[in-house]
Amino acid sequence: MAEGEKLIPINIEDEMKSAYIDYSMSVIVSRALPDVRDGLKPVHRRVLFGMYELGVLSNRPYKKSARIVGEVLGKYHPHGDSSVYDTMVRMAQEWSLRYMLVDGQGNFGSVDGDPPAAMRYTEARMRKISEDMLADIDKETVDHSLNFDDTLKEPTVLPTRVPNLLVNGASGIAVGMATNMPPHNLAEVVDGTIAYIDNHDIEIDELIQHIKAPDFPTGGIIYGYDGVREAFKTGKGRVVIRAKAVIEEVQGRECIIVTEIPYQVNKAEMIKKTADLVNEKKLEGISNIRDESDRNGMRIVYVLKRDAIPNIVLNTLYKYTALQSSFSVNNIALVKGRPQLLNLKEMIHHFVEHRHEVVVRRTEYELKKAEERAHILEGLIIASDNIDEVIAIIRGSSNAEEARGKLMERFSLSEVQARAIVEMRLRQLTGLEQDKLRAEYEEIKQLIEELKDILARKERRMEIIKEELQEVRDKYGDPRRSTIEYAGGDLSIEDMIPDEQVVITISHAGYIKRTSLSEYKTQNRGGVGQKASNTRNEDFLEHLFVGTNHQYMIFFTQKGKCFWLRVYEIPEGTRTSKGRAIQNLINIEQDDKVKAFICTKDLKDEAYINNHYVIMATKKGIVKKTSLEQYSRPRQNGINAITIREDDELLEAKLTTGTSQVMLAVQSGKAVRFEEEKTRPMGRNASGVRGITLADDSDEVVGMITIDNPQEESVLVVSENGYGKRTFIDDPEDGSPIYRITNRGGKGVKTISITEKTGKLVAIKSVSDTDDLMIINKSGIAIRLKVSDLRVMGRATQGVRLISIKGKDSIAAVAKVMREEEAEDLELDGTDTDITEADV
Numbered sequence: 001m002a003e004g005e006k007l008i009p010i011n012i013e014d015e016m017k018s019a020y021i022d023y024s025m026s027v028i029v030s031r032a033l034p035d036v037r038d039g040l041k042p043v044h045r046r047v048l049f050g051m052y053e054l055g056v057l058s059n060r061p062y063k064k065s066a067r068i069v070g071e072v073l074g075k076y077h078p079h080g081d082s083s084v085y086d087t088m089v090r091m092a093q094e095w096s097l098r099y100m101l102v103d104g105q106g107n108f109g110s111v112d113g114d115p116p117a118a119m120r121y122t123e124a125r126m127r128k129i130s131e132d133m134l135a136d137i138d139k140e141t142v143d144h145s146l147n148f149d150d151t152l153k154e155p156t157v158l159p160t161r162v163p164n165l166l167v168n169g170a171s172g173i174a175v176g177m178a179t180n181m182p183p184h185n186l187a188e189v190v191d192g193t194i195a196y197i198d199n200h201d202i203e204i205d206e207l208i209q210h211i212k213a214p215d216f217p218t219g220g221i222i223y224g225y226d227g228v229r230e231a232f233k234t235g236k237g238r239v240v241i242r243a244k245a246v247i248e249e250v251q252g253r254e255c256i257i258v259t260e261i262p263y264q265v266n267k268a269e270m271i272k273k274t275a276d277l278v279n280e281k282k283l284e285g286i287s288n289i290r291d292e293s294d295r296n297g298m299r300i301v302y303v304l305k306r307d308a309i310p311n312i313v314l315n316t317l318y319k320y321t322a323l324q325s326s327f328s329v330n331n332i333a334l335v336k337g338r339p340q341l342l343n344l345k346e347m348i349h350h351f352v353e354h355r356h357e358v359v360v361r362r363t364e365y366e367l368k369k370a371e372e373r374a375h376i377l378e379g380l381i382i383a384s385d386n387i388d389e390v391i392a393i394i395r396g397s398s399n400a401e402e403a404r405g406k407l408m409e410r411f412s413l414s415e416v417q418a419r420a421i422v423e424m425r426l427r428q429l430t431g432l433e434q435d436k437l438r439a440e441y442e443e444i445k446q447l448i449e450e451l452k453d454i455l456a457r458k459e460r461r462m463e464i465i466k467e468e469l470q471e472v473r474d475k476y477g478d479p480r481r482s483t484i485e486y487a488g489g490d491l492s493i494e495d496m497i498p499d500e501q502v503v504i505t506i507s508h509a510g511y512i513k514r515t516s517l518s519e520y521k522t523q524n525r526g527g528v529g530q531k532a533s534n535t536r537n538e539d540f541l542e543h544l545f546v547g548t549n550h551q552y553m554i555f556f557t558q559k560g561k562c563f564w565l566r567v568y569e570i571p572e573g574t575r576t577s578k579g580r581a582i583q584n585l586i587n588i589e590q591d592d593k594v595k596a597f598i599c600t601k602d603l604k605d606e607a608y609i610n611n612h613y614v615i616m617a618t619k620k621g622i623v624k625k626t627s628l629e630q631y632s633r634p635r636q637n638g639i640n641a642i643t644i645r646e647d648d649e650l651l652e653a654k655l656t657t658g659t660s661q662v663m664l665a666v667q668s669g670k671a672v673r674f675e676e677e678k679t680r681p682m683g684r685n686a687s688g689v690r691g692i693t694l695a696d697d698s699d700e701v702v703g704m705i706t707i708d709n710p711q712e713e714s715v716l717v718v719s720e721n722g723y724g725k726r727t728f729i730d731d732p733e734d735g736s737p738i739y740r741i742t743n744r745g746g747k748g749v750k751t752i753s754i755t756e757k758t759g760k761l762v763a764i765k766s767v768s769d770t771d772d773l774m775i776i777n778k779s780g781i782a783i784r785l786k787v788s789d790l791r792v793m794g795r796a797t798q799g800v801r802l803i804s805i806k807g808k809d810s811i812a813a814v815a816k817v818m819r820e821e822e823a824e825d826l827e828l829d830g831t832d833t834d835i836t837e838a839d840v
Contacts (some may be wrong), residue, residue, distance in 0.1 A: 024175035028339055032172035033179055036333040036347065037354035038158040046076040047427025048101065049155055051126050052134050062105045062123035067552050069119050078148045088124060089116045097168050098183035098217045099476060101130045112268035129476050133160040139365040141358045144631060161359040163189050163351045163470050177339055179332040182214035182239060190469045196348045197462050204233050204345050211684030212484060214239055219260035219481040220647055231329035232344040243323040247310040248567060256302040262325040270322040277320060285313040321388055325803045355465045367451040377441040379417025380548045384434045392420060499550045504570060506582065506594055513579030514570045544776050544813040551599040554631055557592045558649035562641035564634035587637050596653040602633040613656050613681060617691060617704040620648040624677040624688030643687040646664045654703040661707040664692045665717060665751055665764035668699045672748035673739045690745040703764040711735065714792060716753045718802060720810045722761035725799030738795055753798040763814040775803050778812040
């Protein structure tokens with residue numbers, strides 16, 4: 001170790017902590033985030049200031065990009081040359097900036113993601129709008145700081161007349177935070193800013209009338225307004241952008257023509273990914289894609305197959321490709337050197353404050369210069385009034401210093417005035433020049449009064465800001481490029497799918513399909529039924545549900561997991577097709593099976609999910625109640641719905657309002673009825689409490705129903721050999737309970753007389769006269785009949801034959817369908833029916 005040196009031990013943890021904090025603060029303040037006042041990051045500001053210093057203004061010849069990059073690197077920005085060149089290139093791309101700040105000549109890249117030519121080939125100069133961002137910079141309007149080697153000064157902010165942060169937006173990733181601001185229309189932003197100047201208490205809703213939405217350089221359609229409004233009010237929001245597309249006939253084929261694509265989408269990459277989806281058969285209905293874009297504009301042609309429906313194909317493209325993308329607004333900018341999340345009004349406020357400061361500083365500078373000139377003019381006028389004496393004093397002096405001293409003494413002049421007189425040219429002694437001096441002095445005096453008035457009155461300064469903004473609007477304002485579709489919302493293919501009732505069937509081997517309810521005909525009781533499905537060898541239909549296309553379905557499996565699907569996401573099949581393996585639709589385990597499902601409406605409606613519950617029952621008689629809110633966040637891999645105990649499995653799940661009654665039935669023919677309130681709500685992972693006591697180990701629960709109107713509803717039970725009957729829950733005459741309400745966990749009362757002829761109980765349903773019943777056999781035979789055809793019987797009878805069972809066949813599943821209008825023995829069209837519950 002050299003003499004005089006010493007080692008200081010440092011804790012590496014503390015050193016890394018402080019070093020990383022220093023680094024992250026540097027990234028936040030000096031690299032990644034824009035300043036709220038001029039909307040520029042340091043690199044953009046340095047590029048524009050470097051070009052200004054170099055004199056490459058909009059009315060001067062272009063200069064080589066390498067020359068400009070060298071200037072900026074050498075003087076202000078000690079980083080890689082690509083960081084400066086890439087910044088300058090982006091400021092010259094019409095698809096990147098709404099109002100370009102650099103005028104580029106040469107290859108500056110393309111919307112297809114092509115790179116720009118090297119900086120030695122391209123040329124650039126400032127645009128007129130950039131000059132307005134630097135206007136008055138030489139009038140001490142902004143602070144300057146030393147550059148990296150303390151040899152030059154650079155501005156800390158530009159005195160911009162253009163509200164650049166709003167009109168061009170910004171994006172950047174710092175450390176621990178990021179910013180993503182959309183561009184807006186200049187004319188709209190100026191109108192909004194003027195409205196704010198006129199009324200500082202203006203509400204954001206009023207500002208939105210001026211600044212309607214972001215305005216992207218690539219145009220497109222802003223689809224839905226909720227995200228825009230949220231972004232304006234909070235500084236965060238999601239703006240959905242769609243491509244502008246029309247459907248045309250080209251050479252006898254229907255085509256989708258796209259002329260504008262969403263902001264920041266790479267056109268070539270988008271077309272390639274779409275073609276891959278078509279080749280993988282994930283996108284149906286497209287036979288060819290052509291990119292016919294040229295110098296006159298963009299034109300992407302999707303040629304459709306002859307049997308394709310254009311609107312459905314277009315919606316599919318929006319759903320699966322970048323023809324629809326979203327812009328996540330996150331308005332974080334530096335306010336006085338600190339990162340801050342800003343709403344629309346705050347951004348306008350900070351810009352106006354900046355402009356006000358610039359106007360004050362500019363006026364002070366001009367006043368100082370005017371007063372200095374007036375002072376000199378006063379001296380010159382004194383000299384011209386006493387010209388002979390002045391000349392005599394100057395001629396009689398041995399040098400300029402002596403002449404200045406004598407003049408100051410004789411006429412009580414300042415040194416500045418005396419110097420100006422000594423340096424006065426002979427031509428200024430003419431009468432004409434003397435008149436000019438006096439005229440200039442009068443003008444300067446008026447200017448000084450004017451400037452002092454501006455400094456004295458804030459409303460005067462605000463008028464100046466407004467006038468300059470109007471000038472900017474008149475010079476650079478243009479019509480909106482992005483159109484707004486207020487009625488839009490989160491895109492879903494359901495927009496093109498009718499919300500009709502469908503039958504969903506799941507076979508024993510796990511094949512699922514949906515079929516329009518209208519394919520099933522109403523038949524009289526005792527009919528043989530229609531062939532419902534072609535199942536594979538030894539496979540049979542085990543579950544049958546009824547739902548509508550737009551509903552959310554939550555599947556519950558026998559192991560106690562739950563999964564989400566929209567009904568329309570289930571592949572459609574005919575009544576005789578086998579369907580699709582459920583493993584291909586939800587990530588269900590190999591040895592698990594779907595046992596129940598509930599149809600819910602909107603899982604984002606807080607009141608709905610907090611006021612509804614899911615009641616579950618297992619084969620061993622366990623019941624559990626959980627708030628629907630616990631199941632309102634869909635996950636791809638499913639979640640635990642209930643913890644299933646050993647040798648048990650989930651059997652049923654129902655949606656309730658918390659005030660229903662619950663009935664459980666067992667194979668041995670007994671049923672228990674208790675109030676839902678007897679079961680307290682539990683978490684998702686709880687395993688539940690006893691609902692019914694089983695007769696013996698071989699007995700098990702066959703179903704659960706929930707009852708909301710015991711006076712109107714009746715219980716339908718079906719045994720495996722096709723026998724069934726209806727029984728009232730409460731006596732319709734006197735309201736006395738036929739199935740008495742007991743405590744949860746009892747053995748229950750007889751609900752059907754079980755004999756060898758009837759076989760074990762297989763299903764229990766809650767039905768009314770307006771329902772239809774669907775029964776399906778393990779062999780695949782289905783029958784649909786009216787519940788009103790079944791007469792109501794006593795609780796302990798064995799019932800009547802509902803369906804003819806052939807050979808060793810038996811019933812696999814029973815479901816009910818409610819009719820809003822009485823349907824005769826004809827084919828239902830699916831529009832006059834509604835769902836009450838979907839059952840296994």
